[in-house]
Amino acid sequence: MGTGRLYRTDGIVIHRRSQGEADRVLRLCTPSGKVDVLAKGARKLRSRKAGHIELFCRSSFVLSRVPNYWDIISQAETIEPHSRLQSDLLRGTYARYAVELLDRFFAEGQGEAALYDLLNHTLSWLCEADDEGLDLVARFYEQHLLGLAGFRPELFRCVGEHGTSEPLRVTKPELCRRPFGFDPERGGVLCPDCYQADRRRPDVVALSPRALHLLRACQVHSYSKLMSQAVPNGLHRELERAMHHYVTYHLGHNVRAAAFLHQIRRGR
Ligand SMILES: [Zn+2]
Known part of the structure:
Protein backbone atom coordinates (compact mmCIF):
# COMPACT_ATOMS: atom_id res chain seq x y z
CA MET A 1 0.00 0.00 0.00
CA PRO A 81 -4.50 26.71 10.17
CA HIS A 82 -7.62 28.68 11.24
CA SER A 83 -6.11 28.19 14.69
CA ARG A 84 -8.51 30.49 16.52
CA LEU A 85 -11.22 27.89 15.85
CA GLN A 86 -9.18 25.42 17.96
CA SER A 87 -8.53 27.78 20.87
CA ASP A 88 -11.91 29.57 21.13
CA LEU A 89 -14.80 27.30 22.11
CA LEU A 90 -17.57 29.59 20.80
CA ARG A 91 -15.94 30.18 17.41
CA GLY A 92 -15.01 26.52 17.20
CA THR A 93 -18.64 25.55 17.72
CA TYR A 94 -19.83 27.84 14.93
CA ALA A 95 -17.18 26.20 12.75
CA ARG A 96 -18.40 22.73 13.78
CA TYR A 97 -21.90 23.78 12.77
CA ALA A 98 -20.57 24.88 9.36
CA VAL A 99 -18.70 21.64 8.63
CA GLU A 100 -21.51 19.45 9.98
CA LEU A 101 -23.99 21.13 7.64
CA LEU A 102 -21.67 20.61 4.69
CA ASP A 103 -21.09 16.99 5.66
CA ARG A 104 -24.83 16.29 5.92
CA PHE A 105 -25.93 18.06 2.74
CA PHE A 106 -23.17 16.69 0.50
CA ALA A 107 -22.36 13.01 -0.03
CA GLU A 108 -18.88 11.57 -0.64
CA GLY A 109 -17.57 12.75 -3.99
CA GLN A 110 -20.06 15.63 -4.15
CA GLY A 111 -19.01 19.27 -4.02
CA GLU A 112 -17.25 21.76 -6.21
CA ALA A 113 -14.78 24.63 -6.08
CA ALA A 114 -17.51 27.11 -5.05
CA LEU A 115 -18.31 25.00 -1.99
CA TYR A 116 -14.64 24.75 -1.02
CA ASP A 117 -14.25 28.53 -1.40
CA LEU A 118 -17.39 29.16 0.65
CA LEU A 119 -16.15 26.98 3.50
CA ASN A 120 -12.66 28.44 3.39
CA HIS A 121 -13.96 32.02 3.52
CA THR A 122 -16.45 31.14 6.24
CA LEU A 123 -13.76 29.61 8.49
CA SER A 124 -11.58 32.70 7.99
CA TRP A 125 -14.52 35.01 8.78
CA LEU A 126 -15.26 33.01 11.93
CA CYS A 127 -11.65 33.64 13.02
CA GLU A 128 -11.79 37.36 12.26
CA ALA A 129 -15.33 38.54 13.09
CA ASP A 130 -16.30 40.17 16.40
CA ASP A 131 -18.30 37.94 18.75
CA GLU A 132 -21.41 39.88 17.63
CA GLY A 133 -20.66 39.09 13.97
CA LEU A 134 -20.55 35.30 14.29
CA ASP A 135 -24.29 34.84 13.78
CA LEU A 136 -24.27 36.79 10.53
CA VAL A 137 -21.39 34.64 9.27
CA ALA A 138 -23.50 31.56 10.02
CA ARG A 139 -26.61 32.97 8.30
CA PHE A 140 -24.63 34.04 5.22
CA TYR A 141 -23.03 30.58 5.05
CA GLU A 142 -26.37 28.76 5.36
CA GLN A 143 -27.97 30.65 2.48
CA HIS A 144 -25.04 29.99 0.16
CA LEU A 145 -24.51 26.37 1.23
CA LEU A 146 -28.23 25.63 0.77
CA GLY A 147 -28.04 27.25 -2.66
CA LEU A 148 -25.16 24.98 -3.72
CA ALA A 149 -26.99 21.94 -2.30
CA GLY A 150 -30.17 22.75 -4.26
CA PHE A 151 -32.20 23.79 -1.19
CA ARG A 152 -32.07 27.58 -1.55
CA PRO A 153 -35.12 29.01 0.23
CA GLU A 154 -37.43 31.12 -1.95
CA LEU A 155 -37.50 34.48 -0.15
CA PHE A 156 -38.77 36.80 -2.87
CA ARG A 157 -42.10 35.21 -3.87
CA CYS A 158 -44.82 33.71 -1.71
CA VAL A 159 -44.77 29.90 -1.90
CA GLY A 160 -48.34 29.69 -0.49
CA GLU A 161 -51.61 28.52 -2.03
CA HIS A 162 -52.53 31.63 -3.97
CA GLY A 163 -49.54 30.90 -6.15
CA THR A 164 -48.88 34.33 -7.64
CA SER A 165 -45.52 34.95 -9.24
CA GLU A 166 -45.58 38.60 -8.15
CA PRO A 167 -42.49 39.56 -6.15
CA LEU A 168 -43.26 39.83 -2.45
CA ARG A 169 -42.57 43.34 -1.17
CA VAL A 170 -41.00 44.09 2.19
CA THR A 171 -40.77 47.86 1.98
CA LYS A 172 -39.83 49.62 5.18
CA PRO A 173 -39.67 46.46 7.30
CA GLU A 174 -39.83 48.53 10.51
CA LEU A 175 -43.32 49.79 9.53
CA CYS A 176 -44.75 46.50 8.30
CA ARG A 177 -46.29 44.81 11.35
CA ARG A 178 -47.98 41.67 10.04
CA PRO A 179 -45.71 38.64 10.19
CA PHE A 180 -44.72 36.64 7.16
CA GLY A 181 -44.36 32.87 7.39
CA PHE A 182 -41.54 30.45 6.65
CA ASP A 183 -42.61 27.10 5.23
CA PRO A 184 -39.82 24.50 4.91
CA GLU A 185 -42.05 22.00 3.13
CA ARG A 186 -42.86 24.41 0.30
CA GLY A 187 -39.32 25.75 0.45
CA GLY A 188 -39.71 29.41 1.28
CA VAL A 189 -41.57 32.40 2.58
CA LEU A 190 -45.35 32.94 2.91
CA CYS A 191 -47.02 36.33 2.48
CA PRO A 192 -48.92 37.56 5.60
CA ASP A 193 -52.27 36.34 4.15
CA CYS A 194 -50.98 32.84 3.40
CA TYR A 195 -49.27 32.71 6.78
CA GLN A 196 -52.58 33.46 8.54
CA ALA A 197 -54.24 30.69 6.53
CA ASP A 198 -51.44 28.15 7.11
CA ARG A 199 -50.10 29.05 10.54
CA ARG A 200 -51.54 25.92 12.20
CA ARG A 201 -49.60 23.57 9.93
CA PRO A 202 -46.91 22.02 12.13
CA ASP A 203 -43.86 23.05 10.10
CA VAL A 204 -44.81 26.66 9.41
CA VAL A 205 -43.15 29.33 11.58
CA ALA A 206 -43.65 33.10 11.72
CA LEU A 207 -41.03 35.40 10.25
CA SER A 208 -40.96 39.11 11.07
CA PRO A 209 -40.51 41.55 8.18
CA ARG A 210 -37.09 42.55 9.56
CA ALA A 211 -35.98 38.93 9.70
CA LEU A 212 -37.10 38.34 6.11
CA HIS A 213 -35.30 41.50 5.02
CA LEU A 214 -32.04 40.29 6.61
CA LEU A 215 -32.33 36.75 5.21
CA ARG A 216 -32.73 38.25 1.76
CA ALA A 217 -29.64 40.38 2.35
CA CYS A 218 -27.71 37.17 3.15
CA GLN A 219 -28.68 35.80 -0.27
CA VAL A 220 -28.00 38.86 -2.40
CA HIS A 221 -25.37 41.04 -0.72
CA SER A 222 -21.65 40.48 -0.46
CA TYR A 223 -20.29 39.45 2.91
CA SER A 224 -18.61 42.82 3.51
CA LYS A 225 -21.84 44.75 2.80
CA LEU A 226 -23.79 42.39 5.06
CA MET A 227 -21.35 42.81 7.95
CA SER A 228 -21.76 46.59 7.93
CA GLN A 229 -25.26 46.14 9.44
CA ALA A 230 -25.88 46.26 13.19
CA VAL A 231 -28.33 43.51 14.11
CA PRO A 232 -30.09 43.31 17.51
CA ASN A 233 -29.64 40.06 19.40
CA GLY A 234 -33.39 39.27 19.38
CA LEU A 235 -33.40 39.37 15.58
CA HIS A 236 -30.39 37.03 15.47
CA ARG A 237 -32.21 34.50 17.64
CA GLU A 238 -35.32 34.69 15.45
CA LEU A 239 -33.28 34.10 12.29
CA GLU A 240 -31.36 31.26 13.90
CA ARG A 241 -34.58 29.52 14.98
CA ALA A 242 -36.12 29.87 11.53
CA MET A 243 -33.03 28.56 9.75
CA HIS A 244 -32.43 25.67 12.16
CA HIS A 245 -36.06 24.74 11.61
CA TYR A 246 -35.60 24.80 7.83
CA VAL A 247 -32.33 22.85 7.92
CA THR A 248 -33.68 20.22 10.34
CA TYR A 249 -36.76 19.72 8.17
CA HIS A 250 -34.69 19.04 5.05
CA LEU A 251 -32.08 16.86 6.78
CA GLY A 252 -34.70 14.86 8.67
CA HIS A 253 -32.80 15.18 11.97
CA ASN A 254 -31.15 17.71 14.27
CA VAL A 255 -27.74 19.26 13.76
CA ARG A 256 -25.62 18.32 16.78
CA ALA A 257 -23.43 21.42 16.72
CA ALA A 258 -26.54 23.65 16.77
CA ALA A 259 -27.69 22.06 20.04
CA PHE A 260 -24.19 22.46 21.48
CA LEU A 261 -24.18 26.12 20.48
CA HIS A 262 -27.36 26.68 22.52
CA GLN A 263 -25.73 25.02 25.55
CA ILE A 264 -22.64 27.22 25.33
CA ARG A 265 -24.72 30.38 25.06
CA ARG A 266 -26.80 29.37 28.08
CA GLY A 267 -23.59 28.81 30.05
CA ARG A 268 -22.27 32.31 29.28
ZN1 LIG B 1 -49.26 34.21 -0.32
Missing part, protein backbone atom coordinates in the same frame (compact mmCIF):
# COMPACT_ATOMS: atom_id res chain seq x y z
CA GLY A 2 1.06 3.58 -0.51
CA THR A 3 2.62 2.91 -3.88
CA GLY A 4 -0.29 4.18 -6.02
CA ARG A 5 -0.28 7.13 -8.37
CA LEU A 6 0.41 10.43 -6.60
CA TYR A 7 -1.75 13.52 -6.99
CA ARG A 8 -1.92 16.90 -5.30
CA THR A 9 -4.94 18.72 -3.90
CA ASP A 10 -5.77 21.43 -1.41
CA GLY A 11 -8.29 20.45 1.22
CA ILE A 12 -9.96 21.53 4.47
CA VAL A 13 -10.25 18.95 7.26
CA ILE A 14 -13.96 18.73 8.18
CA HIS A 15 -13.96 15.52 10.25
CA ARG A 16 -11.40 13.20 11.88
CA ARG A 17 -11.68 9.75 13.36
CA SER A 18 -9.24 7.18 14.69
CA GLN A 19 -8.42 4.13 12.62
CA GLY A 20 -6.58 1.28 14.31
CA GLU A 21 -3.72 1.95 16.74
CA ALA A 22 -1.89 4.69 14.90
CA ASP A 23 -3.87 6.06 11.97
CA ARG A 24 -6.62 8.57 11.32
CA VAL A 25 -9.27 8.83 8.63
CA LEU A 26 -9.77 12.46 7.62
CA ARG A 27 -12.72 13.82 5.73
CA LEU A 28 -11.62 16.62 3.43
CA CYS A 29 -13.56 19.26 1.56
CA THR A 30 -11.52 19.79 -1.62
CA PRO A 31 -12.18 21.90 -4.74
CA SER A 32 -13.29 18.72 -6.52
CA GLY A 33 -15.52 17.29 -3.77
CA LYS A 34 -15.74 15.68 -0.36
CA VAL A 35 -13.38 12.76 0.17
CA ASP A 36 -12.13 10.49 2.99
CA VAL A 37 -8.36 9.87 3.14
CA LEU A 38 -6.03 7.98 5.47
CA ALA A 39 -3.28 9.66 7.52
CA LYS A 40 -0.95 6.81 8.45
CA GLY A 41 0.79 7.15 11.79
CA ALA A 42 -1.06 10.40 12.54
CA ARG A 43 -1.96 9.35 16.08
CA LYS A 44 1.66 8.90 17.06
CA LEU A 45 2.83 11.78 19.21
CA ARG A 46 5.77 12.83 17.09
CA SER A 47 4.09 12.48 13.72
CA ARG A 48 5.35 15.12 11.27
CA LYS A 49 1.89 15.37 9.73
CA ALA A 50 0.01 16.06 12.97
CA GLY A 51 -0.10 19.89 12.82
CA HIS A 52 -1.18 19.90 9.17
CA ILE A 53 -4.25 17.75 9.63
CA GLU A 54 -6.02 19.44 12.56
CA LEU A 55 -9.76 20.00 12.27
CA PHE A 56 -10.56 23.13 10.16
CA CYS A 57 -6.99 23.32 8.87
CA ARG A 58 -6.60 24.12 5.16
CA SER A 59 -3.59 22.27 3.80
CA SER A 60 -1.93 21.24 0.59
CA PHE A 61 -1.84 17.46 0.30
CA VAL A 62 0.03 14.96 -1.81
CA LEU A 63 -2.06 11.79 -1.88
CA SER A 64 -1.41 8.31 -3.11
CA ARG A 65 -4.33 6.69 -4.91
CA VAL A 66 -5.11 3.19 -3.60
CA PRO A 67 -7.79 1.08 -5.31
CA ASN A 68 -10.58 -0.18 -3.02
CA TYR A 69 -9.08 1.61 -0.01
CA TRP A 70 -8.69 5.16 1.23
CA ASP A 71 -6.23 7.34 -0.63
CA ILE A 72 -3.20 7.79 1.65
CA ILE A 73 -1.62 11.11 2.62
CA SER A 74 1.99 11.16 1.48
CA GLN A 75 2.70 14.82 2.34
CA ALA A 76 0.74 17.59 4.03
CA GLU A 77 1.59 21.25 4.44
CA THR A 78 -0.55 23.87 6.18
CA ILE A 79 -1.81 26.78 4.09
CA GLU A 80 -4.15 28.28 6.71
Whole structure:
Protein backbone atom coordinates (compact mmCIF):
# COMPACT_ATOMS: atom_id res chain seq x y z
CA MET A 1 0.00 0.00 0.00
CA GLY A 2 1.06 3.58 -0.51
CA THR A 3 2.62 2.91 -3.88
CA GLY A 4 -0.29 4.18 -6.02
CA ARG A 5 -0.28 7.13 -8.37
CA LEU A 6 0.41 10.43 -6.60
CA TYR A 7 -1.75 13.52 -6.99
CA ARG A 8 -1.92 16.90 -5.30
CA THR A 9 -4.94 18.72 -3.90
CA ASP A 10 -5.77 21.43 -1.41
CA GLY A 11 -8.29 20.45 1.22
CA ILE A 12 -9.96 21.53 4.47
CA VAL A 13 -10.25 18.95 7.26
CA ILE A 14 -13.96 18.73 8.18
CA HIS A 15 -13.96 15.52 10.25
CA ARG A 16 -11.40 13.20 11.88
CA ARG A 17 -11.68 9.75 13.36
CA SER A 18 -9.24 7.18 14.69
CA GLN A 19 -8.42 4.13 12.62
CA GLY A 20 -6.58 1.28 14.31
CA GLU A 21 -3.72 1.95 16.74
CA ALA A 22 -1.89 4.69 14.90
CA ASP A 23 -3.87 6.06 11.97
CA ARG A 24 -6.62 8.57 11.32
CA VAL A 25 -9.27 8.83 8.63
CA LEU A 26 -9.77 12.46 7.62
CA ARG A 27 -12.72 13.82 5.73
CA LEU A 28 -11.62 16.62 3.43
CA CYS A 29 -13.56 19.26 1.56
CA THR A 30 -11.52 19.79 -1.62
CA PRO A 31 -12.18 21.90 -4.74
CA SER A 32 -13.29 18.72 -6.52
CA GLY A 33 -15.52 17.29 -3.77
CA LYS A 34 -15.74 15.68 -0.36
CA VAL A 35 -13.38 12.76 0.17
CA ASP A 36 -12.13 10.49 2.99
CA VAL A 37 -8.36 9.87 3.14
CA LEU A 38 -6.03 7.98 5.47
CA ALA A 39 -3.28 9.66 7.52
CA LYS A 40 -0.95 6.81 8.45
CA GLY A 41 0.79 7.15 11.79
CA ALA A 42 -1.06 10.40 12.54
CA ARG A 43 -1.96 9.35 16.08
CA LYS A 44 1.66 8.90 17.06
CA LEU A 45 2.83 11.78 19.21
CA ARG A 46 5.77 12.83 17.09
CA SER A 47 4.09 12.48 13.72
CA ARG A 48 5.35 15.12 11.27
CA LYS A 49 1.89 15.37 9.73
CA ALA A 50 0.01 16.06 12.97
CA GLY A 51 -0.10 19.89 12.82
CA HIS A 52 -1.18 19.90 9.17
CA ILE A 53 -4.25 17.75 9.63
CA GLU A 54 -6.02 19.44 12.56
CA LEU A 55 -9.76 20.00 12.27
CA PHE A 56 -10.56 23.13 10.16
CA CYS A 57 -6.99 23.32 8.87
CA ARG A 58 -6.60 24.12 5.16
CA SER A 59 -3.59 22.27 3.80
CA SER A 60 -1.93 21.24 0.59
CA PHE A 61 -1.84 17.46 0.30
CA VAL A 62 0.03 14.96 -1.81
CA LEU A 63 -2.06 11.79 -1.88
CA SER A 64 -1.41 8.31 -3.11
CA ARG A 65 -4.33 6.69 -4.91
CA VAL A 66 -5.11 3.19 -3.60
CA PRO A 67 -7.79 1.08 -5.31
CA ASN A 68 -10.58 -0.18 -3.02
CA TYR A 69 -9.08 1.61 -0.01
CA TRP A 70 -8.69 5.16 1.23
CA ASP A 71 -6.23 7.34 -0.63
CA ILE A 72 -3.20 7.79 1.65
CA ILE A 73 -1.62 11.11 2.62
CA SER A 74 1.99 11.16 1.48
CA GLN A 75 2.70 14.82 2.34
CA ALA A 76 0.74 17.59 4.03
CA GLU A 77 1.59 21.25 4.44
CA THR A 78 -0.55 23.87 6.18
CA ILE A 79 -1.81 26.78 4.09
CA GLU A 80 -4.15 28.28 6.71
CA PRO A 81 -4.50 26.71 10.17
CA HIS A 82 -7.62 28.68 11.24
CA SER A 83 -6.11 28.19 14.69
CA ARG A 84 -8.51 30.49 16.52
CA LEU A 85 -11.22 27.89 15.85
CA GLN A 86 -9.18 25.42 17.96
CA SER A 87 -8.53 27.78 20.87
CA ASP A 88 -11.91 29.57 21.13
CA LEU A 89 -14.80 27.30 22.11
CA LEU A 90 -17.57 29.59 20.80
CA ARG A 91 -15.94 30.18 17.41
CA GLY A 92 -15.01 26.52 17.20
CA THR A 93 -18.64 25.55 17.72
CA TYR A 94 -19.83 27.84 14.93
CA ALA A 95 -17.18 26.20 12.75
CA ARG A 96 -18.40 22.73 13.78
CA TYR A 97 -21.90 23.78 12.77
CA ALA A 98 -20.57 24.88 9.36
CA VAL A 99 -18.70 21.64 8.63
CA GLU A 100 -21.51 19.45 9.98
CA LEU A 101 -23.99 21.13 7.64
CA LEU A 102 -21.67 20.61 4.69
CA ASP A 103 -21.09 16.99 5.66
CA ARG A 104 -24.83 16.29 5.92
CA PHE A 105 -25.93 18.06 2.74
CA PHE A 106 -23.17 16.69 0.50
CA ALA A 107 -22.36 13.01 -0.03
CA GLU A 108 -18.88 11.57 -0.64
CA GLY A 109 -17.57 12.75 -3.99
CA GLN A 110 -20.06 15.63 -4.15
CA GLY A 111 -19.01 19.27 -4.02
CA GLU A 112 -17.25 21.76 -6.21
CA ALA A 113 -14.78 24.63 -6.08
CA ALA A 114 -17.51 27.11 -5.05
CA LEU A 115 -18.31 25.00 -1.99
CA TYR A 116 -14.64 24.75 -1.02
CA ASP A 117 -14.25 28.53 -1.40
CA LEU A 118 -17.39 29.16 0.65
CA LEU A 119 -16.15 26.98 3.50
CA ASN A 120 -12.66 28.44 3.39
CA HIS A 121 -13.96 32.02 3.52
CA THR A 122 -16.45 31.14 6.24
CA LEU A 123 -13.76 29.61 8.49
CA SER A 124 -11.58 32.70 7.99
CA TRP A 125 -14.52 35.01 8.78
CA LEU A 126 -15.26 33.01 11.93
CA CYS A 127 -11.65 33.64 13.02
CA GLU A 128 -11.79 37.36 12.26
CA ALA A 129 -15.33 38.54 13.09
CA ASP A 130 -16.30 40.17 16.40
CA ASP A 131 -18.30 37.94 18.75
CA GLU A 132 -21.41 39.88 17.63
CA GLY A 133 -20.66 39.09 13.97
CA LEU A 134 -20.55 35.30 14.29
CA ASP A 135 -24.29 34.84 13.78
CA LEU A 136 -24.27 36.79 10.53
CA VAL A 137 -21.39 34.64 9.27
CA ALA A 138 -23.50 31.56 10.02
CA ARG A 139 -26.61 32.97 8.30
CA PHE A 140 -24.63 34.04 5.22
CA TYR A 141 -23.03 30.58 5.05
CA GLU A 142 -26.37 28.76 5.36
CA GLN A 143 -27.97 30.65 2.48
CA HIS A 144 -25.04 29.99 0.16
CA LEU A 145 -24.51 26.37 1.23
CA LEU A 146 -28.23 25.63 0.77
CA GLY A 147 -28.04 27.25 -2.66
CA LEU A 148 -25.16 24.98 -3.72
CA ALA A 149 -26.99 21.94 -2.30
CA GLY A 150 -30.17 22.75 -4.26
CA PHE A 151 -32.20 23.79 -1.19
CA ARG A 152 -32.07 27.58 -1.55
CA PRO A 153 -35.12 29.01 0.23
CA GLU A 154 -37.43 31.12 -1.95
CA LEU A 155 -37.50 34.48 -0.15
CA PHE A 156 -38.77 36.80 -2.87
CA ARG A 157 -42.10 35.21 -3.87
CA CYS A 158 -44.82 33.71 -1.71
CA VAL A 159 -44.77 29.90 -1.90
CA GLY A 160 -48.34 29.69 -0.49
CA GLU A 161 -51.61 28.52 -2.03
CA HIS A 162 -52.53 31.63 -3.97
CA GLY A 163 -49.54 30.90 -6.15
CA THR A 164 -48.88 34.33 -7.64
CA SER A 165 -45.52 34.95 -9.24
CA GLU A 166 -45.58 38.60 -8.15
CA PRO A 167 -42.49 39.56 -6.15
CA LEU A 168 -43.26 39.83 -2.45
CA ARG A 169 -42.57 43.34 -1.17
CA VAL A 170 -41.00 44.09 2.19
CA THR A 171 -40.77 47.86 1.98
CA LYS A 172 -39.83 49.62 5.18
CA PRO A 173 -39.67 46.46 7.30
CA GLU A 174 -39.83 48.53 10.51
CA LEU A 175 -43.32 49.79 9.53
CA CYS A 176 -44.75 46.50 8.30
CA ARG A 177 -46.29 44.81 11.35
CA ARG A 178 -47.98 41.67 10.04
CA PRO A 179 -45.71 38.64 10.19
CA PHE A 180 -44.72 36.64 7.16
CA GLY A 181 -44.36 32.87 7.39
CA PHE A 182 -41.54 30.45 6.65
CA ASP A 183 -42.61 27.10 5.23
CA PRO A 184 -39.82 24.50 4.91
CA GLU A 185 -42.05 22.00 3.13
CA ARG A 186 -42.86 24.41 0.30
CA GLY A 187 -39.32 25.75 0.45
CA GLY A 188 -39.71 29.41 1.28
CA VAL A 189 -41.57 32.40 2.58
CA LEU A 190 -45.35 32.94 2.91
CA CYS A 191 -47.02 36.33 2.48
CA PRO A 192 -48.92 37.56 5.60
CA ASP A 193 -52.27 36.34 4.15
CA CYS A 194 -50.98 32.84 3.40
CA TYR A 195 -49.27 32.71 6.78
CA GLN A 196 -52.58 33.46 8.54
CA ALA A 197 -54.24 30.69 6.53
CA ASP A 198 -51.44 28.15 7.11
CA ARG A 199 -50.10 29.05 10.54
CA ARG A 200 -51.54 25.92 12.20
CA ARG A 201 -49.60 23.57 9.93
CA PRO A 202 -46.91 22.02 12.13
CA ASP A 203 -43.86 23.05 10.10
CA VAL A 204 -44.81 26.66 9.41
CA VAL A 205 -43.15 29.33 11.58
CA ALA A 206 -43.65 33.10 11.72
CA LEU A 207 -41.03 35.40 10.25
CA SER A 208 -40.96 39.11 11.07
CA PRO A 209 -40.51 41.55 8.18
CA ARG A 210 -37.09 42.55 9.56
CA ALA A 211 -35.98 38.93 9.70
CA LEU A 212 -37.10 38.34 6.11
CA HIS A 213 -35.30 41.50 5.02
CA LEU A 214 -32.04 40.29 6.61
CA LEU A 215 -32.33 36.75 5.21
CA ARG A 216 -32.73 38.25 1.76
CA ALA A 217 -29.64 40.38 2.35
CA CYS A 218 -27.71 37.17 3.15
CA GLN A 219 -28.68 35.80 -0.27
CA VAL A 220 -28.00 38.86 -2.40
CA HIS A 221 -25.37 41.04 -0.72
CA SER A 222 -21.65 40.48 -0.46
CA TYR A 223 -20.29 39.45 2.91
CA SER A 224 -18.61 42.82 3.51
CA LYS A 225 -21.84 44.75 2.80
CA LEU A 226 -23.79 42.39 5.06
CA MET A 227 -21.35 42.81 7.95
CA SER A 228 -21.76 46.59 7.93
CA GLN A 229 -25.26 46.14 9.44
CA ALA A 230 -25.88 46.26 13.19
CA VAL A 231 -28.33 43.51 14.11
CA PRO A 232 -30.09 43.31 17.51
CA ASN A 233 -29.64 40.06 19.40
CA GLY A 234 -33.39 39.27 19.38
CA LEU A 235 -33.40 39.37 15.58
CA HIS A 236 -30.39 37.03 15.47
CA ARG A 237 -32.21 34.50 17.64
CA GLU A 238 -35.32 34.69 15.45
CA LEU A 239 -33.28 34.10 12.29
CA GLU A 240 -31.36 31.26 13.90
CA ARG A 241 -34.58 29.52 14.98
CA ALA A 242 -36.12 29.87 11.53
CA MET A 243 -33.03 28.56 9.75
CA HIS A 244 -32.43 25.67 12.16
CA HIS A 245 -36.06 24.74 11.61
CA TYR A 246 -35.60 24.80 7.83
CA VAL A 247 -32.33 22.85 7.92
CA THR A 248 -33.68 20.22 10.34
CA TYR A 249 -36.76 19.72 8.17
CA HIS A 250 -34.69 19.04 5.05
CA LEU A 251 -32.08 16.86 6.78
CA GLY A 252 -34.70 14.86 8.67
CA HIS A 253 -32.80 15.18 11.97
CA ASN A 254 -31.15 17.71 14.27
CA VAL A 255 -27.74 19.26 13.76
CA ARG A 256 -25.62 18.32 16.78
CA ALA A 257 -23.43 21.42 16.72
CA ALA A 258 -26.54 23.65 16.77
CA ALA A 259 -27.69 22.06 20.04
CA PHE A 260 -24.19 22.46 21.48
CA LEU A 261 -24.18 26.12 20.48
CA HIS A 262 -27.36 26.68 22.52
CA GLN A 263 -25.73 25.02 25.55
CA ILE A 264 -22.64 27.22 25.33
CA ARG A 265 -24.72 30.38 25.06
CA ARG A 266 -26.80 29.37 28.08
CA GLY A 267 -23.59 28.81 30.05
CA ARG A 268 -22.27 32.31 29.28
ZN1 LIG B 1 -49.26 34.21 -0.32
